[in-house]
Amino acid sequence: MTAPAIDCHGVSVRFMTERRTVTALEDVSFSVQSGGFTSLLGPSGCGKSTLLRVVADLVAPSEGRASVLGTTPEDARRARAFGFVFQDAALLPWRTALQNVELPLEVGGRRALPPGAATPRELMALVGLAGWENSYPHELSGGMRQRVSIARALLGGPRLLLMDEPFGALDEITRDRLNAELRRIWAETGTTILFVTHSVYEAVFLAEHVLVLSANPGRVAAWEQIDLPRDRDLSIRDTAEFVAIAARLRAHLGSVH
Amino acid sequence: MTTISSNDSLLTPREASIKAAEDVFRSQQRRLRIRRWLLPAAGILTLIFVWAALVYLFKVPPFVAPSPQLVAVTLVNKFDILMANLLPTAIEAISGFLLGNVTAIVIATVFVHKKSMEQAFFPVVVLINSIPVVAKAPILVLLLGNGMEPKIAIAALVCFFPTLVNMVRGLESINPQSLELMKVLSASKTEIFFKLRLLNSVPYLFSALKIAASTAVIGAIVGEWIGSNTGIGALIIQSTFNFDSAMLYATVFVGSVFSVSFFLVITLIERLVVRWQPITPT
Ligand SMILES: Nc1ncnc2c1ncn2[C@@H]1O[C@H](COP(=O)(O)OP(=O)(O)OP(=O)(O)O)[C@@H](O)[C@H]1O
Ligand SMILES: [Mg+2]
Numbered sequence: 001m002t003a004p005a006i007d008c009h010g011v012s013v014r015f016m017t018e019r020r021t022v023t024a025l026e027d028v029s030f031s032v033q034s035g036g037f038t039s040l041l042g043p044s045g046c047g048k049s050t051l052l053r054v055v056a057d058l059v060a061p062s063e064g065r066a067s068v069l070g071t072t073p074e075d076a077r078r079a080r081a082f083g084f085v086f087q088d089a090a091l092l093p094w095r096t097a098l099q100n101v102e103l104p105l106e107v108g109g110r111r112a113l114p115p116g117a118a119t120p121r122e123l124m125a126l127v128g129l130a131g132w133e134n135s136y137p138h139e140l141s142g143g144m145r146q147r148v149s150i151a152r153a154l155l156g157g158p159r160l161l162l163m164d165e166p167f168g169a170l171d172e173i174t175r176d177r178l179n180a181e182l183r184r185i186w187a188e189t190g191t192t193i194l195f196v197t198h199s200v201y202e203a204v205f206l207a208e209h210v211l212v213l214s215a216n217p218g219r220v221a222a223w224e225q226i227d228l229p230r231d232r233d234l235s236i237r238d239t240a241e242f243v244a245i246a247a248r249l250r251a252h253l254g255s256v257h
Numbered sequence: 258m259t260t261i262s263s264n265d266s267l268l269t270p271r272e273a274s275i276k277a278a279e280d281v282f283r284s285q286q287r288r289l290r291i292r293r294w295l296l297p298a299a300g301i302l303t304l305i306f307v308w309a310a311l312v313y314l315f316k317v318p319p320f321v322a323p324s325p326q327l328v329a330v331t332l333v334n335k336f337d338i339l340m341a342n343l344l345p346t347a348i349e350a351i352s353g354f355l356l357g358n359v360t361a362i363v364i365a366t367v368f369v370h371k372k373s374m375e376q377a378f379f380p381v382v383v384l385i386n387s388i389p390v391v392a393k394a395p396i397l398v399l400l401l402g403n404g405m406e407p408k409i410a411i412a413a414l415v416c417f418f419p420t421l422v423n424m425v426r427g428l429e430s431i432n433p434q435s436l437e438l439m440k441v442l443s444a445s446k447t448e449i450f451f452k453l454r455l456l457n458s459v460p461y462l463f464s465a466l467k468i469a470a471s472t473a474v475i476g477a478i479v480g481e482w483i484g485s486n487t488g489i490g491a492l493i494i495q496s497t498f499n500f501d502s503a504m505l506y507a508t509v510f511v512g513s514v515f516s517v518s519f520f521l522v523i524t525l526i527e528r529l530v531v532r533w534q535p536i537t538p539t
Contacts, residue, residue, distance in 0.1 A: 053437075056441055057440075057441075058437055058440060058441070077440075077441060077443055078443050080442075080443075082441075083441075084437075084438070084441045086434040086437070086438065087434070088432075088434055090432060090434040090435050090437075090438045092435065092452075092453070092456070093533045093534070094456045094459075094533040095533075103442070103452070104442050106448075106452065107439065107442050107443075107444035107445075107448040107449075107452055108442045108443035108444050108445075108448070109443070136532075136533050137533075138533065138534065
């Protein structure tokens with residue numbers, strides 16, 4: 001048995017401000033197997049981003065513990081075991097697309113690419129942006145910027161990819177296309193993916209498992225396995241199985257209010 | 258790229274219409290560019306004409322206000338004297354500009370790294386800045402004597418504050434997600450400073466430098482008003498005492514041309530350095 005990619009045990013997170021204390025997460029336990037694609041679904045403000053930040057060592061849990069690829073989140077971060085994709089792409093405007101993808105090689109101790117890992121140019125091609133290497137972020141569309149940030153997160157071949165509503169700000173057509181491409185990238189790279197979204201359709205289409213969080217405080221409301229074929233295209237969203245799964249998840253979301 | 262464009266007869270109707278639209282667009286752009294120069298020039302010419310007309314119609318005596326022709330003649334005849342006085346002012350303004358801005362950048366860097374320093378000394382900076390230049394100038398003349406030093410110090414002081422404020426803002430106002438990205442990548446504080454904060458502050462710095470380019474010249478001139486025999490400031494005072502209005506206007510003109518040129522040089526450098534933002538048409 002290999003260690004699970006992510007293992008959270010009784011994780012609670014409280015944010016204290018002068019005016020009140022917010023319990024963002026309460027007693028959240030779940031684990032994600034290596035190689036899986038898991039969606040994290042829940043209403044706005046239920047603590048999805050917070051949970052992802054706990055896993056990424058950006059927020060320390062107030063109670064409980066998280067382990068990532070068999071170690072603490074901190075060690076996993078130092079070992080560059082995971083990549084993180086932010087909602088607004090977070091590209092540095094003074095760097096070209098390629099230079100943005102190369103950023104991880106220049107900070108955190110100037111690491112060299114591990115042998116056999118894809119080069120920045122190969123990753124640009126993987127996300128469908130060959131030929132755009134020398135463009136600045138302001139010359140790219142929102143969808144292209146998000147592709148660049150995915151390529152950057154994939155640099156060095158991380159075993160885990162954490163994505164916080166990466167397509168939330170995009171139009172539906174672009175979003176659909178990137179959803180399909182993300183499935184392909186997942187299949188090609190074999191990376192474990194934890195994907196935050198508040199779209200039921202996106203969660204079901206992308207993932208093998210969906211973790212549903214309820215709001216105020218954020219608790220695990222359901223853990224659903226998605227029994228859809230591994231090879232999917234967007235038309236699967238019109239099948240009866242898909243609609244049934246989506247309806248079941250929506251019921252979980254509805255019952256928590 | 259293709260050979261088609263070299264031979265118009267081979268164009269399909271669709272390509273031809275695109276080409277026609279491009280030609281129209283380009284000639285429009287050319288007209289817009291010319292208008293951008295022509296209209297301000299027309300404005301300035303109108304001003305000069307109204308000025309000449311007023312002086313002529315009301316028979317304003319030359320010791321009150323000169324005619325534009327008289328100023329032009331003075332500019333040519335006294336060119337040597339004007340340039341000899343521009344030189345010290347330019348040296349003071351440019352030295353003060355460099356001194357004030359470099360100090361501001363260094364202090365902003367310290368403030369961003371040591372919050373306690375910012376909390377302790379930012380109020381002091383605000384306090385000093387609230388003293389008007391004309392009040393600071395005599396104090397500095399007493400402290401630094403009659404040479405170029407007090408003028409450089411005044412020019413530096415007036416540049417210092419806007420640059421400090423903008424630089425602190427530029428170093429601190431980084432996208433929170435970019436900062437989280439750096440943490441995910443285990444970047445050190447030094448790396449975050451050089452790869453993120455410093456580059457983020459460059460556009461902020463240049464908007465401060467453009468202000469500083471004009472205020473440094475003002476600072477040097479104000480410094481020369483108090484105890485100086487050379488420089489644009491001294492010449493302004495002398496020609497006022499002599500009721501030599503033509504010389505006064507010519508001096509002011511030379512000072513403005515220098516100040517505007519200084520500003521344009523900074524703008525040019527900004528265009529060369531900051532290439533990552535869409536260039537806004539000016
Ligand atoms: N740094 C912080 N300080 C104080 N409160 C915070 C902080 N970060 C998050 N919170 C609070 O924790 C709760 C969960 O926030 P979180 O961002 O994790 O929600 P989310 O599920 O990602 O929402 P969304 O879908 O809108 O992104 C919210 O009530 C939020 O106000
Ligand atoms: Mg969120």
